[in-house]
Amino acid sequence: MRAMLLFIAFIFTGLVDAQLTLTVLSEKDRTPITSANIQAINSGKGWVSDDKGNFSINQSSLVEYLLITHVSFEDKIVKLSSIDGPIYLKERSRFLKDIEVSGSRDRQWKKDLKKFNRELFGRSSIIKKVEIINPWVIDFQHVSGGLVATADSLIRIENQYTGYQINFALESFSNKGSISTYNGxxxxxxxxxxxxxxxxxxxxxxxxxxxxxxxNNISRKEGFRVFECVFDKQTNSFLTKKAIKTKNLGERENDKWTLYFDGYIKVIYLKELDINSFGGDAVSNESGQVSYLKCNSPILIDELGNAKNAGLQDFGYWANVERMTHWLPHDYLPDRLSSIDH
Known part of the structure; x- marks a missing residue:
């Protein structure tokens, strides 16, 4: 069994409850930039600067990074806690790499791009509705038998299934064999x-x-079943041992919930079929989407189910199929779950 290992880490910083007004100016002449688009990291929240270049955000929204974009200026990512005055944007050059025709790239680059897309997007049925709309910003290198990718500007990914454009600041990407890691x-x-x-x-x-x-102690109601399991190196597969109660997977202290468990767990989601057949066996005796988790260190989970620090590894369905095609803003919840007191 090919086990795909992904590390995606996003960190949030708590801020006091207050309105913060920020200003976007041109670096060249210090004039206000009107209609600049401002996006918060991992969030559906967004703002637009007014005719004075101003926009206001609520600091209690736990925003750490902001992305500021405008058609006439270069994109800029800023850390909210580091802002001590106006945010200055550089004017775009008339001669941008963004206008490079992708057809001018060589065959090896196109081959590498296909692999990059496969590793980033997985094997989801909705992959045909997901597209990188500016692939020419990505460069590839072959290092020690593996593929490394870098990008000199934001990678713009359009998901016509979920209805989001993801502006992705790639910080690292590497692939070697069946193992891929990426951060951003x-x-x-x-x-x-x-x-x-x-x-x-x-x-x-x-x-x-x-x-x-x-x-929130509703995993069984929501269709999840959890089992203790081990990884057998001889057969390169997971072996299911016994069912476990999810209340033993973490602990709550002072309104903070921490996930931690020893070894591996197998998670079956009964409400959807696993078309890729990751790890079905007689012990679990139930069919559905199958994924596996390993917890290398205690993981702080926020109230919306987001991991706030690294150390959680996923295998199987989550790692191989969903990946970026299934990314949603970290503050998104379906209506039926939004009413839960968390």
Whole structure:
């Protein structure tokens, strides 16, 4: 069995409850920039600067990074806690790499791009509705038998299924054999249209759905079953041992919930079939989407089911199928779960 290992880490910083007004100016002449788009990291939240270049955000929204974009200026990512005055943007050059015709790239680059897309997007049935709309910003290198990718500007990914454009600041990407790792900052911008149903379907059965359900003691009701398991190196597969109660997977202290368990666990989501057949066996005796988790260190989980620090490894369905095609803003919840007192 090919086990795909992904590390995606996003960190949030708590801020006091107050309105903060910020100003976006041109670096060249210090004039206000009107209609600049501002996006918060991992969030559906967004703002537009007014005719004075101003916009206001609520600091209690736990925003750490902001992305500021404008058609006439270069994109800029800023850390909120580091802002001590106006935010200055550089004017775009008339001669941008963004206008490079992708057909001018060589065959090896195109081959590498296909692999990059496969590793980033997984094997989801909705992959045909997901596209990198500026692939020419990505460069590839072959290092020690593996593929390394870098990008000199934001990678713009359009998901016509979930209705989001993801502006992705790639920080690292590497692939060697069946192992891929990538990190970066994701900024979500809603596309025009009604995507409510698709977003709900995307959330159902996801890793965040599982973590949210475990934290709120509704995992069984939501369709999850959990089993203790081990990884057999001889057969290169997971062996299921016994069912376990999800209340033993973490602990709550002072309104904070921490996930931690020894070894591996197997998670089955019963409400959807696993078309890729990751790890079915007689012990679990139930069919559905199958994923596996390993916890290398205690993981702080926020109230919406987001992991706030690194150390959680996923295998099977979550790691191989869903990946970036199933990314949603970290503050998204389906309506039926939003009413839960968390």
């Amino acid at each position: 900052k994701a900024f979500f911008k809603e596309l025009d249209g009604d995507y409510k149903s698709n977003r709900e379907k995307t959330f159902e059965g996801s890793l965040r759905h599982f973590l949210f359900s475990v934290q």
